[in-house]
Amino acid sequence: MSPLPLPPRRYLLEAFDALLTQVAVLAPDGEILEVNRAWSVFAEESGGRDSVGSNYLQVCDASRGPDEADAHATAAGIRAVLADRQAAFELEYPCDTPLQRRFFLVRVTSFQSGHQRLAMVAHEDITRRKLAELEVLALNHSLEQRVAQRTAELQASEEALTRLNVQLEASQQALEEKNQALEASNRDLAQFAFVASHDLQEPLRTIGVYADVLRHRYQGTLDARAEGYLGHIGEQVKRARHLVRDVLALARVSVQPELQPLALEPLWEELTASLPWPADAHWQAGPLPPVLAEESQVRQLLTNLLSNAIRFRSPAPLVVSLRAQVTGPDVQFSLQDNGIGLAPEHTEQVFVMFQRLHSRVETGGNGIGLAVCRKIVERHGGRIWLESAGTGGTTVHFTLKAAPA
Template sequence: KLETTHKRAEEELRKHREHLEEVVEERTAELEKTNEQLKKEITDRKKAEERLKQTITELERSNKELEQFAYMASHDLQEPLRMVTSYVQLLEQRYKDKLDSDANEFIAYAVDGAGRMQSMINDLLDYSRVGTTGNTFEKTDFASALSQAIINLHGAIEESGAVITKKNLPTIKADESQFIQLFQNLIDNATKFRGKEPPRIHVTSRKKKKEWLFSVQDNGIGIDSQYAERIFVIFQRLHNREKYSGTGIGLAICKRIAERHGGRIWVESEPEKGSTFFFTIPKKGGK
């Protein structure tokens, strides 16, 4: 009886051992399969990362080439355009009263077109210069930068009756000339796209944990929220030229300036309720 019990125990132990071996084999096979999958995923991820790096490098190179092309094209177009503009204006001055009404109208169209082309080329040059000829970042008094922008826009501000106020503008490292331009573009927009009341523009900032947050608020005609991103795309316009002049480059320049400093820019607005443009500058960094 004891011998039978012993044999039964040995048999159960053998079966248990065999079961354990089967379990170990199954788990080992599963682990090997999982390990192979992980190796494949790691390999695929590395390949994807490498492709992403190559794409980023190609995009950066393309952007630099496009910037250079825009700069060179705009620069090289200046001289022939000046010549065309000068001769068309000369035609207008000399022969305005000596030609029929149709000829006068055609010359007026040519003068207007040449003027708009000159404005567009100047703005395109400004756009390309943001990334190619920007100054080094120095301590910049943003109140002073705003004051210079206001001086530059004296005529438009006086004509529109705009009132501009400011509060809590800091002194931080930035490209001063570019933020004069940014303020100038935003204030110019506020005076241009004004409502029935004279423009009221308030510029302020506040210090956050990792960045400075600036805002430029106006009481103008505002925009629908569906266009909040589109307005920062180069050459995008929401209104026809007959009603509001401009090239559609000003806000795209503002976006490039903010991004060059490592920040971003956006707008919050409603039709007939004014707009508030926000932009950030990190406490450290910039491009």
């Protein structure tokens, strides 16, 4: 296969002129020997200082103003290439107009023509690429600023969170100290109430004994008024002793109980068998899941609730039932009776200590039983409430923690 013939010289010159890059050929002293059409157009726009015949090195050396440094660097690069100190030289530089921002890349290479080393200088318009690079740089800078801002915000949030954690730990420690002090105070109060209640029993018992002695020894010799006085003394002594026992029961539940798995069905059977039920009463209980509780306090809770059902019964035969339902980590109990009931607006009042809705003569009691029940349930981490239709019957709901399977 024969080689392709070389193109005529006129084609080479036309191709040289067709280049969009501005190209010039320089003599060893910097004189411009040849330029293409793109260089000529640019030279005309710039005032013709760097056209054929002018000395490009002198034009660069004479440059002043914003372009001075780039022009001087270009001249130094051309001299280095012509002196064969370096193979090529490249420099990117701005060349703005009043209406447009532009960037160029100057490349300087050399070639041998006869006995002379000539330089070829090419200026390529790289505005589009440079603007894209600058945009990327601006975006990166903006992103770095945003990252720095987010980092600073995150750091500030972490520092604020650390301060809050320190404050929370301090608050928790203070709360624990207050809880410990409160527990100690409750223990001291419970001990005081126990001692006071125990010490009050003896003088009350003595007063009751002397009242009985007076009644029996002087029976028939006292008038009706004296007999009434002695009767009132005995009743008040009995009431005071009941009140002391109730206060003692309340003091016993003031200390946080130690929770243990507790089977309620045996406790229910034992408790119901010991209560003074009416002859026509009927009581029953459904399946009772085990709970986490303290046995003596749960015994006191059920005793108070069942005693209230017996005390506030209606003329109809008494019916009492206990049901249980597991609700998540708790067991909800419902103790229902068909007694005299109470008005719905009083379902919260009855849990207040010494609050009574009926006279003491009718039902007895000191109005402290349900207050003890609430104290027990809350000490076990549960809650207690009443439901009543007002026309008869009451349902007491309370929750206790379910025992682990």
